[in-house]
Amino acid sequence: MTVVAERPAEQADPSPSTTRAGSGQRTRAPRNVSRWLLPLWATLVFVFLFLPIAVVIVYSFNVGRLLISWDHFGFDSFAAIVTKPAVRDAVLVSLRTGLIAAVLATALGTLAGIAMARTPGKWVPWFLGLLLLISVTPEIVDAVALLPWVVFLGQDLGLSIFNDGTVRLVIGQSLFSIAIVSYIVRARLVGLDARLEEASADLYAKPLTTFFKVTLPLAMPAVLAGFLLSFTLGLDNTIVSAFVQVSGTTPWPVYVLSALRSGLRPEIAAVSTIMLVLTLGALALVALVLKKAGDSAADIARTMAGG
Structure with missing residues (x-):
């Protein structure tokens, strides 16, 4: 009786190995599809973006009259940055204003970031909201608002400094950058122990000495x-x-935009390639500095995106 009772139970129990094999056959096919479909899609996206x-x-090495008309391979286009005054002046204006704007944005953004990190209060959320508003406002809105303002200051109030093209470009370029620097410096100092600065004060160091000897070195990678x-x-x-520039101080992006009317020439691509290499080099240096400071890959990517 015992044998007869157990035998149906054994026949009724499905084999575990059979169950696993059946479920494996059902799930293996979607995994195999996603294994090659996702990399293929990512490859297509990167090709679309970077092609x-x-x-x-490639066309920056074209020696010809127009960019789209390939003549032969050469480096003559890269010499335009020296031989053509219009190209040379536009590049120099971009480098000069970009450097001055970076210094201004770094100085103001560093002070703002330190203030938000070390003197918290009710004003910090409001100030962060203001910085967020600057970050998300479209550039066309900033340009339309900034142009009549600098004209009012320069012409109506007689402040001749605002009639200078370099000053206008520096102000316009530093607005967004100040917010970015503030975010980065604040995020850097919030994660560090403030007792290091308190210890400096306990040792009778003056506030200015504490700032230059302790606070600023701690924030230096973010700066x-x-x-x-x-x-x-x-x-x-x-x-x-394009909105705030004046005659004689045309930066490189505006020069390229105006060159569309007469047709792009190979030197446009050549100088753009140089600017691209310069930009990538600066970004690589940013990543190196943040990595040396101990930031993770996710933190570095967030910083690169302006977060």
């Missing part, structure tokens, strides 16, 4: 990263620069 840049780099990001952002600022 135009690759075409510009350098903010400076480099500000410089790269200033190099390709087109919309605001």
Whole structure:
């Protein structure tokens, strides 16, 4: 009786190995599809994004009259940055204003970031909201608002400094960068122990000495990263620069925009390639500085995105 009772139970129990095999056959097919479909899709996205840049780099070695008309391979286009005064002046204006704007944005953004991190209060959320508003406002809105303001200051109030093209470009390019530097410096100091600065005060160090000997060295990786990001952002600022620039101080992005009317020439691609290499070099230096400071890959990517 016992044998007869157990035998149906054994027949009724499905084999575990059979169950696992059946479920494995059902799930293996979707995994195999996603294993090659996702990399393929990612590859297509990267090709779509970076193929135009690759075409510009290739055509920067074109020796011909127009960019789209390939003649033969050569380096003559790169010499235009020295031989053609219009190209040379536009590049120098971009480098000069980008550097000054980066210094200004780094100085103001560093002070703002330190203040938010070390003197918290009810004003901090409001100030962060103001910085967020600056970050998300479209550039065309900033440009339309900034142009009549600098005209009012320069012409109506008679402040001749605001009639200078370099000053206008520096103000326009540094607005967004100040917010970025403030974010980065605040995020850096919030994660550090404030007792190091308190110990300096306990040792009778003056506030200015504590700032230069303790606070600023602690924030220095974020300060350098903010400076480099500000410089790269200033190099390709087109919309605001197109509105506030004056004759004689045309930056490189605006020069390229105006060159569309007469047809792009190979030197446009050549100088753009140089600017691209300069920008990538600055970003690589930012990543190196942040990595040396102990930031993770996710933190570095967030900083690169302006967060």
